[in-house]
Amino acid sequence: MIVDKSWTLFLDRDGVINKELRNDYVKTWDEFQFEEGTIAALAILNSLFGNIVIVTNQRGVGAGIMTEESLHELHQQMLDVIHENKGRIDKIYFAPEEDRLHLHRKPNPTMGHHAKYDYPEIDFNKSVMVGNSISDMQFGRALGMVTVYIDEKEKYNGTKTVEMDYIFASLAEFASKCKN
Numbered sequence: 001m002i003v004d005k006s007w008t009l010f011l012d013r014d015g016v017i018n019k020e021l022r023n024d025y026v027k028t029w030d031e032f033q034f035e036e037g038t039i040a041a042l043a044i045l046n047s048l049f050g051n052i053v054i055v056t057n058q059r060g061v062g063a064g065i066m067t068e069e070s071l072h073e074l075h076q077q078m079l080d081v082i083h084e085n086k087g088r089i090d091k092i093y094f095a096p097e098e099d100r101l102h103l104h105r106k107p108n109p110t111m112g113h114h115a116k117y118d119y120p121e122i123d124f125n126k127s128v129m130v131g132n133s134i135s136d137m138q139f140g141r142a143l144g145m146v147t148v149y150i151d152e153k154e155k156y157n158g159t160k161t162v163e164m165d166y167i168f169a170s171l172a173e174f175a176s177k178c179k180n
Contacts, residue, residue: 001128001146001166001178005050008122010112010140011089012131013056016150016171017042017078020132025060027070029077035152037172042087044175051119054092055111055129055139062098071096091118106131107138112145130174137163148174 003009014020019033026032045052060066075092082089093111095104104110116122129140130148140147141163149156149164150171160167168174 003048003126003128003178005048006121006123006126007049008051008053008115008119008127009045009049010115010127010129010145011052011054011171012106012129012133012136012150013054013092015132015152016130017054025058025065026074027060027066029074032074032078034081035170035172037170039082039085039087041170041172041175042082042089043085045178046086046088048178049128051090051115051122052088053090053115053119054094055106055115056092056094057105057135058094058096059098059100059105061094061096068096091115106133107135107142109139109142112139112143130171134161134163137161150174 017038018026019035058071061068061071079089093114097104124143124145127145128148129136129145130150132150132152137147137149147163147165149167151167151169156167158167
């Protein structure tokens with residue numbers, strides 16, 4: 001995949017940047033663990049993409065399992081580590097609603113429209129959505145993005161579905177293919 005600074009990278013968080021907890025939510029920095037190779041991958045991606053944003057459903061806030069303040073604290077600590085290692089995330093968009101069908105949550109494109117409002121230079125046809133769920137792929141498709149599925153659980157064993165333009169085992173593998 002050939003990209004340049006005119007492209008925007010949209011990233012899901014859980015299962016892409018950090019390890020997803022089974023049947024639980026990442027609620028504190030102590031529970032947060034970067035996926036292997038992610039920090040180095042974000043440094044590579046920083047040099048390739050003009051904008052990099054996270055779009056993440058954070059249902060735990062709406063369910064009262066964590067507060068919005070604790071989510072912001074966790075995100076700030078994550079951003080500090082990423083920036084210290086030459087990576088970059090320009091902004092984090094999150095949907096805290098508990099209702100899985102809420103308009104703000106992926107697969108609905110609302111967070112993408114918010115990013116476009118904040119960064120008018122975003123061209124969805126020159127954007128990539130990287131995620132580890134079909135709803136991430138549907139979000140990207142709804143906005144006309146290139147979709148990249150991270151199959152960290154080996155659910156698809158490298159076999160793409162119609163929602164996926166590309167499939168990789170990790171964000172690190174995706175970043176290595178972008179720089180070549």
